[in-house]
Structures are given as C-alpha cells and as structure tokens.
Amino acid sequence: IIGGGVGGTAAAYFLNELLSKQRHEITIYEKNYRLGGRLHTVNVDNRQYEAGGSIIHERNKYAADLMAKFGLKRRAIRSDDRLCIYNGERFVFCESSWDIVTLIRLLRNYGLDLIRLQKQVNKVIDYFERIYRLQSEQYAYDQVSDLLTAMDSLVYNLTRTSYKQLLQSEYKLSDEFIGQIVQSITLVNYGQTISIPALVGLVSFAGAGSELYAIEGGNKLLPLHLAHFSRARMFLNTRVMSINYLGDHRYRVDSEQISEQSNRSDIYDYVIIATPLASQSNRIRFNNLTKRNELINDIFDKYHMHRTVATFVKGQVLDKYKDLSVLSCDIDRQHGGSFFTSLSKLMPVQNRPPPSTGQSDRNVHKVFSNRRLDHHELYALFDEIDDTQEISWLAYPEYKSVGQPLPPFRVRAGVYYLNAIEWAASAIEMSLIGAKNVALLVCHELNVCQTANNRAANLTLNRVEL
Structure with a gap:
C-alpha cells in the first residue's frame, strides 16, 4: 500500500479483516516520517x-464505527x-x-x-x-462511476x-x-x-452543518489506530520510485529510504496506490503494464x-x-x-x-x-x-472540469487506485469508502469474498449437484 494516510491505513485494516483466515502480509509505504497524511x-x-x-459528519458510519472500536x-x-x-x-x-x-x-x-x-x-x-x-x-466496483451509480x-x-x-x-x-x-x-x-x-x-x-464533530486528541488518531490494528509492516520516510510488473501476477516495488538515501526492492502480489496521482506529486514510474501505462500517464497529466x-x-x-x-x-x-x-x-x-x-x-x-x-x-x-x-x-x-471522467479504482489486475474516489468528492469518509472498496476488490480477486448474489447462486448450484 503506497500512502499512509487515512485511506491507505484503512485499506490495510479492512484487508486484514477480510483476509483473517488466509496467510497474508501487508506493507505500508509512507514518504513522510509520520502516518496520517492530510490528517495532521x-x-x-x-x-x-x-x-x-x-x-466528521454525524452520519459517517465508517468513521463512527471505527472510533467506537478503537x-x-x-x-x-x-x-x-x-x-x-x-x-x-x-x-x-x-x-x-x-x-x-x-x-x-x-x-x-x-x-x-x-x-x-x-x-x-x-x-x-x-x-x-x-x-x-x-x-x-461484499459488492465491489472497478470504477468510481459504478460505485456512485x-x-x-x-x-x-x-x-x-x-x-x-x-x-x-x-x-x-x-x-x-x-x-x-x-x-x-x-x-x-x-x-x-x-x-x-x-x-x-x-x-x-x-x-x-451542525451535525459535525472531531476526534479528541486529533483526527490523526484514526489512521494511527487503523495502522496499528492492521498489523501492517511500515516503511516510513520511504518514497516509492517505481512499480514494475514482472508477470505471473507479481510486482516489484522499488523504493528509497529518504533520510538514509538507501534503496530497496520488494515483491508483492497486489499494489494499492493510496496517494494522489497528480501532476504536482512525485511521479511514480509504472513499468511493463502494457496499455495501462497510457491510462496512468493520462491520470498524471489531466488530474491536478x-x-x-x-x-x-x-x-x-x-x-x-x-x-x-x-x-x-x-x-x-x-x-x-x-x-x-x-x-x-x-x-x-x-x-x-x-x-x-x-x-x-x-x-x-x-x-x-x-x-x-x-x-x-x-x-x-x-x-x-x-x-x-x-x-x-x-x-x-482541482475540480475544474464538469464531466471530466472519473479515474478508475482498478488500474489492472493487481493494481488499484484508492484515491480515485477523491475526484467524486474529498472527505475522510470518502477515503474510508474507497479503502473498503479496493480491499474488497483484492478480496474478490483472491476468490475469498463473494457477494450475496454469488453466494446464493453457489448454494443453488451445490443443491443441483447433490
């Protein structure tokens, strides 16, 4: 997971819940010395x-539920x-x-x-x-437009x-x-x-409105608790330089430890981008994603x-x-x-x-x-x-163009863009909803998650076979 803000830490937390019965390891990369991103x-x-x-709005269910848990x-x-x-x-x-x-x-x-x-x-x-x-x-959506619809x-x-x-x-x-x-x-x-x-x-x-509140001690406590309970490995003060597709559903993430100026490379099955891909940000290089490279470059060039x-x-x-x-x-x-x-x-x-x-x-x-x-x-x-x-x-x-296409959640199999949801609207709860969606996308790709309709269809199929 690239980005240790509320979206990235929530994705780690939700994934850890969804994959609780499977062996898994989650790593969060954060370029700053602290977690929290824009919650500071x-x-x-x-x-x-x-x-x-x-x-936080009174009707923000995820924020309220997570606060109660923590x-x-x-x-x-x-x-x-x-x-x-x-x-x-x-x-x-x-x-x-x-x-x-x-x-x-x-x-x-x-x-x-x-x-x-x-x-x-x-x-x-x-x-x-x-x-x-x-x-x-457990419904999940490849496109932000599909989630909104x-x-x-x-x-x-x-x-x-x-x-x-x-x-x-x-x-x-x-x-x-x-x-x-x-x-x-x-x-x-x-x-x-x-x-x-x-x-x-x-x-x-x-x-x-009047139905608003914040977290005592600072809203930054929410991503800190999400990260802790996700049991994710943390690479703080670490900038991701490139994501390279190796084939066979494997990705190499090349990163730089900023203070020590040391480089490392790690192999993953899935990558979640939980930081804005925009023209002003430090550009991550995407290699060997074939036609998807054009999509990613388009996001960098058109979204600010x-x-x-x-x-x-x-x-x-x-x-x-x-x-x-x-x-x-x-x-x-x-x-x-x-x-x-x-x-x-x-x-x-x-x-x-x-x-x-x-x-x-x-x-x-x-x-x-x-x-x-x-x-x-x-x-x-x-x-x-x-x-x-x-x-x-x-x-x-920068919401400057009405009708501008919304970026996708699913860039390709194994690569997901959590912050795409911000181009629909930006708020703490929106990041939590986006985090849950990409966690579910990964879970579906692993064939661990099923929607209620799919579960019902499978039960019917099993009865027919019996």
Whole structure:
C-alpha cells in the first residue's frame, strides 16, 4: 500500500479483516516520517491544533464505527463565535448572538433557501448510506462511476453537472443565497467556487452543518489506530520510485529510504496506490503494464490537486473580527474580493481550553487562503501577532472540469487506485469508502469474498449437484 494516510491505513485494516483466515502480509509505504497524511496537527504554544481534515459528519458510519472500536472519543467543534460572510469589502451577512434574530435575518435575506438546500443534501446523504449495505454484502466496483451509480443514478449524475447550474436551474435558489452562503462554504471547504461539480458542492454543504464533530486528541488518531490494528509492516520516510510488473501476477516495488538515501526492492502480489496521482506529486514510474501505462500517464497529466495554505496565528485580531468566524464569498482580487477564504478561532484537539495566561484575547486563529499570505495581509486581519506557522497542502483535487471522467479504482489486475474516489468528492469518509472498496476488490480477486448474489447462486448450484 503506497500512502499512509487515512485511506491507505484503512485499506490495510479492512484487508486484514477480510483476509483473517488466509496467510497474508501487508506493507505500508509512507514518504513522510509520520502516518496520517492530510490528517495532521500543528503545535502552537505547546498546544496541538487540527491542520488538515478537521470534521466528521454525524452520519459517517465508517468513521463512527471505527472510533467506537478503537475507543476514540468525540470532540465537539461548535464555536461560540458568530459566523459572518465577507465579500472583501463588507459583511453581507452576520449571525446574531440570539438564535431567533439569526433566523429572522436568514429569512429576510434568503427566504427558505437554506432549509430547501438542507433537504436536498439530506436526500443525497440518504443515497450515500446505501453503500454501507452494499459493501457489507461484499459488492465491489472497478470504477468510481459504478460505485456512485450503485448508490443511485442521481448521485453519479451529480458529477456531470455544475453546482451552480444545479442550484439555479433545478433547486431554484436565489442568486444572493448562492453567491453568499453557498459559495462561502464551498470556498472554505475546497478553496474553489460554485463552478465545481454538483456532488462536490453538496458534500461541501454537508460539511458545514451542525451535525459535525472531531476526534479528541486529533483526527490523526484514526489512521494511527487503523495502522496499528492492521498489523501492517511500515516503511516510513520511504518514497516509492517505481512499480514494475514482472508477470505471473507479481510486482516489484522499488523504493528509497529518504533520510538514509538507501534503496530497496520488494515483491508483492497486489499494489494499492493510496496517494494522489497528480501532476504536482512525485511521479511514480509504472513499468511493463502494457496499455495501462497510457491510462496512468493520462491520470498524471489531466488530474491536478488544489493547493491550500493554512496559516496559524497566535495574536490579537482586529476589533472588527473579534469573536467572529469569517468566511469569504468572493476571492476575485481583481474585483475587490478577499485574499483569504476563512478566518476562525481554534480550540486545541485535547478538548479543553488553553490555560489562562493573562492574555485572554491572544487566541490561535487559522487563516485559509489559496496562496501564501505576506505580513501586510496578515496585519489586515490582526492587530498584534506573536507567532505564525504555515502549512501548504495539496489538499484536495482541482475540480475544474464538469464531466471530466472519473479515474478508475482498478488500474489492472493487481493494481488499484484508492484515491480515485477523491475526484467524486474529498472527505475522510470518502477515503474510508474507497479503502473498503479496493480491499474488497483484492478480496474478490483472491476468490475469498463473494457477494450475496454469488453466494446464493453457489448454494443453488451445490443443491443441483447433490
């Protein structure tokens, strides 16, 4: 398994479960010194804060079930700060400290659009939940499009239309609601506008609801526990250089131990790629895969990751931003838009507030942006700055083309691309669903797994033979 993020570690865990009665050995390669991938924390003033994937939805079954198995506790992420939408010049909407006043403002500005969109999102989540039953019956899919269609054809069709078109033409929502509320949510979650595919947009909106939580101690604990209970062998700080097909269902993986600059080669029966294959990433060479080499090169050339910069600032915000969580709805700088996508106060992952230092207004804030911010821009948000840390992520796919074909899970017999699912939508639960799917694909190829239909057919055949 190439990649030690939540997808790769989950694939190892699910495989270990599915193959529990067979002899097997699983190896995880991770180019960094740590597991977790984009689930990571940053240390600011001796406190840990979420830096990557930071939310889990109440209806994310795999995440919830795994947390329960591992004894991980939930951490509430509801903020007392008021939410405000900023267009680069002024606040176009702000919550009140009184819920009834906030409701009146929402109705006055946007009518019932928020309720109508929430209903549509819940409908899509209902369809999504069908995959849990299908995977429990050991159904697996070679293509991302087939997995989405198995949920419902509507889910796949949402990848073929733009979010903006869906909201305007089908849902009949107002331009004000779309351009202010919806776009601000899309920008903070994916750093991109409502021109993205509709499925990505609806997943983004689900990630802005009230039914959200995180893991106490950091969401990174989930991949750490997955890796531990998978019993996989770990090669950390190790970069995979090439995957070579040797024939007879055997693959040689050539890797480099980065710190020691030493090379090694290992032979495997199956390879799962659990890292994005994109133009900006370190390119893995694929050799002797015949016609599949063209497919892989096509993935590298046509699919790109979106860079998001998270800047962590300990200091005092300007009075205009005090006790506010700010989302930008316009990042077009040529037309007066904002240079950041969000500004929010953070709580540490330990589920308790920082100790009192006598400087109660010196909190840690996270600023999301699509590029690095200079000191002038930071001081447009903060009155005083004590410390800053910056993390630049290739955080999620660049969803720039509606109707762009989704990459396959199955590259060829024995080679699987787990992260293909990200091009449908990127979230922790999506990675877990993709991990379960590729684990089932391997299990089927080993003739260990059978769907309920196949089991019934085999039972019928056995009766006929008897």
